[in-house]
Amino acid sequence: MPSVRRDLAVFGGYHSPQIDVEVRLNTNESPVNPSPEFIFDLQGAIADLSLNRYPDRTADRLRNALAEFHQVDSDEIFIANGSNEVISTLLLAYGGPGRKAMTFEPTYAMYSQVAKVTSTELVEVERNTDFQLEMAAVLEANSKHRPDIVFFCSPNNPTGLDEDPKIISKLAQDTNPMIVIDEAYGQFASFRALELATAHSNIVVSKTFSKVWSLAGLRLGYLIGPKEIISNLWAACLPYHLDAIKQAAGVLALSRLNDMQLTLDLILAGRDQIEAGFDSLDVFYWKSSANFILFRAPSGKGDELWKKLVDRSVLVRNCSGWPRLADCLRVTVGTGIENDRFLYALSEALVELRS
Ligand code: PMP
Numbered sequence: 001m002p003s004v005r006r007d008l009a010v011f012g013g014y015h016s017p018q019i020d021v022e023v024r025l026n027t028n029e030s031p032v033n034p035s036p037e038f039i040f041d042l043q044g045a046i047a048d049l050s051l052n053r054y055p056d057r058t059a060d061r062l063r064n065a066l067a068e069f070h071q072v073d074s075d076e077i078f079i080a081n082g083s084n085e086v087i088s089t090l091l092l093a094y095g096g097p098g099r100k101a102m103t104f105e106p107t108y109a110m111y112s113q114v115a116k117v118t119s120t121e122l123v124e125v126e127r128n129t130d131f132q133l134e135m136a137a138v139l140e141a142n143s144k145h146r147p148d149i150v151f152f153c154s155p156n157n158p159t160g161l162d163e164d165p166k167i168i169s170k171l172a173q174d175t176n177p178m179i180v181i182d183e184a185y186g187q188f189a190s191f192r193a194l195e196l197a198t199a200h201s202n203i204v205v206s207k208t209f210s211k212v213w214s215l216a217g218l219r220l221g222y223l224i225g226p227k228e229i230i231s232n233l234w235a236a237c238l239p240y241h242l243d244a245i246k247q248a249a250g251v252l253a254l255s256r257l258n259d260m261q262l263t264l265d266l267i268l269a270g271r272d273q274i275e276a277g278f279d280s281l282d283v284f285y286w287k288s289s290a291n292f293i294l295f296r297a298p299s300g301k302g303d304e305l306w307k308k309l310v311d312r313s314v315l316v317r318n319c320s321g322w323p324r325l326a327d328c329l330r331v332t333v334g335t336g337i338e339n340d341r342f343l344y345a346l347s348e349a350l351v352e353l354r355s
Contacts, residue, residue, distance in 0.1 A: 022313040030214035045248040055244035078233040083208040083221030093236035095120030102147035160288030172200035185290035270333040277343035308349035
């Protein structure tokens, strides 16, 4: 047996620990399943498929539906099994040995993970202490390192903060790097990355069905960008990578915009509910533009607070051991009842920790 590549052996991959609890608010999914009408229509669509045949390799129906939804050309869309696979395909096509990717930390860990797997050199730039980008630091890092790909995440995971579009626009005036805006949580935010992509030919935008569309279990994401980039991504991915059921489900989801809107309204109301709860419990948090909120435990008590929540059958993400995020936990917005359960558990845990 060969041993694993030496550069892979040194890191353990990306994991979000799953624990059997009643209230699971740790992985930023939608708190509700797709509507019964969607499931019914999906069953009908599956019955009409020829599953003995390979699927449409370029997912034309889904691409056309997405093109119409976003008012872009269907040649400007690449589709993959979740936006994680979008990231991975981007680095397969544009990363690799001799190439450099740049991230702004803390941010979504998948960029650095995929950079390592594809042997892409990684440059990690620091944000300021409020987790915001500084224009001068971004431009300086770009001039100094000359990255091939720059990853922005807006709203940023795990902070929940929007990136500053002015900084991205300014950076995009340098046409050397490809600028990726990961907009997995875009529907919860105020600024739309697609407007920037329309104005700059070196900006691409990645999106997902895993959040507001309630389809994380389906694994469906896509990238919008210039045709030349998109055709290189189709060249780098495996043939028939998108199964026929997923393609049909994506088309159906896009035909039921009202379902998505209802989920969005539910999540935005839940976010207000949790932020109001934090205010009344005197908990420090970063005002969120996403479907999750980063908050701070009493000093040095991140692990303890996380355990006390688990003891009360509530699971949030424990970021307190991550670089730059001492004492921080991240809660995903749930249903109204789940948010209440979380806030109640938090209030009890804080009484114990503060006494
Ligand atoms: N980008 C960001 C910023 C994310 O937080 C996530 C999910 N955790 C993803 C991409 C991946 O989403 P998908 O389910 O589409 O692979």
